[in-house]
Amino acid sequence: MISTQPTGLGFGRDQTLKRRFAVKKRSILSVLILGLFSFWGGSAQSADEWGTLTIPAGRPVKIGLAAMLTGDYASLGLDIRNGAEMAVQEKGTLLGHPIELQAEDDGCAGPPSVAIAEKICNDPLVAGLVGYMCSGGSKPASDIHNKYKVVMISPSSTALELTSRNIPIFFRTCWNDKIQARRAAEFAVKKGWKEIACIHDKSDYGQSLAEDFARNVASLGGKVLGMEGITRGDKDFSPVLTKIKPAKPQLLYYGGMAAEGVLIVRQMKRAGFSKTVFMSDDGCYTEKDFIQAGGAASTGAYVTYAKEPDPAWVKRFETKYGPRQTFSPQAYDATRILMAAVEKTAQKQPDGSLLIGRKALRDAVAETRMDGITGRIEFDPHGDRTGSVVVVYRVAEEGGKRFFKPEDF
Incomplete structure (x- = not known):
C-alpha cells in the first residue's frame, strides 16, 4: 500500500527548499540594493566632467597656499599667508569638516612653484589653492593646475598674460598690469x-x-x-x-x-x-x-x-598679526571665495564624507558675487576681477x- 501522507524526508526537503529560496531571495535583494547604492554613488563621483574630490568623514578640507615665505620678499608672502589663515580661522569648519591651510614657499619663482603645483594637485584632500605670489610662478604653475583641474586664485599675480591665456582654472582677486x-x-x-x-x-x-x-x-x-x-x-x-x-x-x-x-x-x-x-x-x-x-x-x-581695504578688517588683522604689508586683504578674500565655493558645491554623504566636483567648484568660483573687504568681487570670463580700481x-x-x-x- 502506498501512503498518501508526506514522509518525514519529503516534508524536510520542502522546508529546506523554502529556506534556500528565502536566503537566495534575500541575497539577490541585497545585491540589488548594493548595486543601487553603487550606481548612485558612482553617478555622484562621475557626474562631474573634471572628476570628483572625496573628503572622507573626519578628514580636513585642505586649501593650498603658495607664497614666498623666506628670502627677500618674505614679508609680502607672510602677509599673504596671514590673510588666508585669518579667513580659515574665522570660518572654522566646512560642512562639519575641519579646514587645513597648507602653506608652501614658492620662492616667487617658476621651478619651486611648479614643484608645489605637482604636490598640491596630487593631494587627495586639497580643494583648491590661494596663490601663487608672483606672476613668474603663477604662469608655469597654472599649467599644472589646469592639467589636474585644480582651481587657483592668486591674490597678487598681476601680469596680463595670466588671464589672456584663457586657462579656465585661474582667477585673481588683485588687478592686472x-x-x-x-x-x-x-x-x-x-x-x-x-x-x-x-x-x-x-x-x-x-x-x-x-x-x-x-x-x-x-x-x-x-x-x-x-x-x-x-x-x-x-x-x-x-x-x-x-x-x-x-x-x-x-x-x-x-x-x-x-x-x-x-x-x-x-x-x-x-x-x-x-x-x-x-x-x-x-x-x-x-x-x-x-x-x-x-x-x-x-x-x-x-x-x-x-583702494585701501575695510578699516574694521584692518584693525582686526593688525591686532592679530601686526602691521599689514600688501596683499593680505586680497588673500583673505580669495580664501573666502574658495571656501564659499566648496560650501555651494560639496555633496554631503550619509557617512559624513564630502563629494566635490572639480568643474562644479571652478564654476562656483567663476560665478562669485561677493562684497569682500577689498570691495565688490566678480570675475570676467578670463578670470580677471571686474571693476578693479588702482x-x-x-x-x-x-x-x-x-x-x-x-x-x-
Whole structure:
C-alpha cells in the first residue's frame, strides 16, 4: 500500500527548499540594493566632467597656499599667508569638516612653484589653492593646475598674460598690469613728467609692467628715454643709474619688487637725481620693505596699489598679526571665495564624507558675487576681477611719520 501522507524526508526537503529560496531571495535583494547604492554613488563621483574630490568623514578640507615665505620678499608672502589663515580661522569648519591651510614657499619663482603645483594637485584632500605670489610662478604653475583641474586664485599675480591665456582654472582677486600701467602713466603725464626712464627686474611681472607703462606714456604724448634691466638679488645699481642720469629724466619708473626698489631709490639720492621723481608699482607698496627700509629717501616716491581695504578688517588683522604689508586683504578674500565655493558645491554623504566636483567648484568660483573687504568681487570670463580700481599713493611725511597717502587726480 502506498501512503498518501508526506514522509518525514519529503516534508524536510520542502522546508529546506523554502529556506534556500528565502536566503537566495534575500541575497539577490541585497545585491540589488548594493548595486543601487553603487550606481548612485558612482553617478555622484562621475557626474562631474573634471572628476570628483572625496573628503572622507573626519578628514580636513585642505586649501593650498603658495607664497614666498623666506628670502627677500618674505614679508609680502607672510602677509599673504596671514590673510588666508585669518579667513580659515574665522570660518572654522566646512560642512562639519575641519579646514587645513597648507602653506608652501614658492620662492616667487617658476621651478619651486611648479614643484608645489605637482604636490598640491596630487593631494587627495586639497580643494583648491590661494596663490601663487608672483606672476613668474603663477604662469608655469597654472599649467599644472589646469592639467589636474585644480582651481587657483592668486591674490597678487598681476601680469596680463595670466588671464589672456584663457586657462579656465585661474582667477585673481588683485588687478592686472594693464590697469596698473595705464593708471600710472596717466598720473605721470598729468603731473607733467613726460620724459621718463624705466628700469625693470627682468621678471614676467616687472618687465611687462615697465614696458606697458612706457607704451602708455608714449601714447599720451610722453617720451621714453631708456629701458634698462637689472637682476633680482643685486645690491649695487650704480652702473644702470650712471647710464640713465645724463638723459635727465623727469621720472624714473621701476617695475619690480621692494627689495630692489628701495635700493634704487636710496642710490638715486646718492647719485644726485635731485630733480627726478621715483615711481613704482604694487611690489613696492610695503611699509616695512619700502618706507621703513628707505627712510628719508622714500619720501616723495610714488607707487600704485588698490583702494585701501575695510578699516574694521584692518584693525582686526593688525591686532592679530601686526602691521599689514600688501596683499593680505586680497588673500583673505580669495580664501573666502574658495571656501564659499566648496560650501555651494560639496555633496554631503550619509557617512559624513564630502563629494566635490572639480568643474562644479571652478564654476562656483567663476560665478562669485561677493562684497569682500577689498570691495565688490566678480570675475570676467578670463578670470580677471571686474571693476578693479588702482590708486596712486605718495610716500608722505607728516609729524615725523612716513606713510602711503592716496593722490587725487
